Amino acid sequence: MSEAIVTDVRTGHHFSTERLESYLEHHQQGFTGPLRIRQFEGGQSNPTFLLESPSGKYVLRKQPPGELLPSAHQVDREYRVMSALAPTNVPVPAMRCLCMDKGVIGANFYVMDYVPSRIFADASLPGVEPEHRKLIYSELARNLAALHSLDPRSLGIGDFGRAGNYFSRQISRWARQYRATETETITSMDKLINWLPDNVPATEKMAVVHGDYRIGNCLIDPIEPAIAAVIDWELSTLGDPLADLGYVYQMYYISTFEFGLGGKSLEQLGIPSQEEFIWEYCQHAGIDRVDNLQFSVIYNLFRLAGISQGVYKRGLEGNASSEIALTFREVVRDYADTAWNMVEAL
Structure with missing residues (x-):
């Protein structure tokens, strides 16, 4: 806890x-x-x-x-x-x-x-019983599916984002923001900036997307294995729900940062496997499968590298919210390298 x-x-x-x-x-x-x-x-x-x-x-x-x-x-x-x-x-x-x-x-x-809650930056949920971890991750999948099932127009936010070409626009945006805060050359990041625009999926859907959906942005009930609130909606917009799903799914590939699950014994922890998490999402979303998931993970690792670069630059300038920002230099490279390794493995 x-x-x-x-x-x-x-x-x-x-x-x-x-x-x-x-x-x-x-x-x-x-x-x-x-x-x-x-x-x-x-x-x-x-x-x-x-x-x-x-x-x-x-x-x-x-x-x-x-x-x-x-x-x-x-x-x-x-x-x-x-x-x-x-x-x-x-x-x-x-x-x-x-x-x-x-x-x-x-x-x-x-x-x-203020919402009374527990907060876990560590995706392995230390101190939580294995059966409770499973229930919390089930809620993580259910809430994301619920978000993606909403009609933005009926909520009065039909103008919350531009229609169409979501991935292309986001790739362009994060490439620009990365260049605007770039502090050194990262070869894998340069390669991703060239590769991603040519490999965008042909079909897109439209929903409200959170943009930073993960355990660390969920407030867990103080007692029950339940999510009391989802926070940090700064990056939310209208876009392809695949982007959100790929973002939370990338936790299975990340091992260098605490919200990653890479290299951890999921069965021992009681945390769903990759396949189980996707199955849970599909059940709540009412769909049979998820296409182009690998592309979305690669895109999200690139995007996370761009975000982390901005955090690191603000740390250098003394404007970051925390001194932790100065540790993000290697995080940027790790994300970019992991994403490019996935591209090479396709």
């Missing part, structure tokens, strides 16, 4: 408690001060803070300090998609308010309810 690590607000992330209090008193129903503000460890993209007050405990997510890439750190998209999902069977925290006035704390932000 693991609880979220909360620290004092770190250097470079401070903002005015008084201005935030005043804003919440006028824009968040039922809020009363005074506020105590602390910062969650992690949240490499959008810094995340615990707000404690007489009216309750809340979580604030804001854009990071420093110069931002145009399409990154759009906290308003997180707020919008979780608000839309509130009445569905995909569990999300309750949204409280969204502020797009940077004059309040120096960045756009939103506030949501």
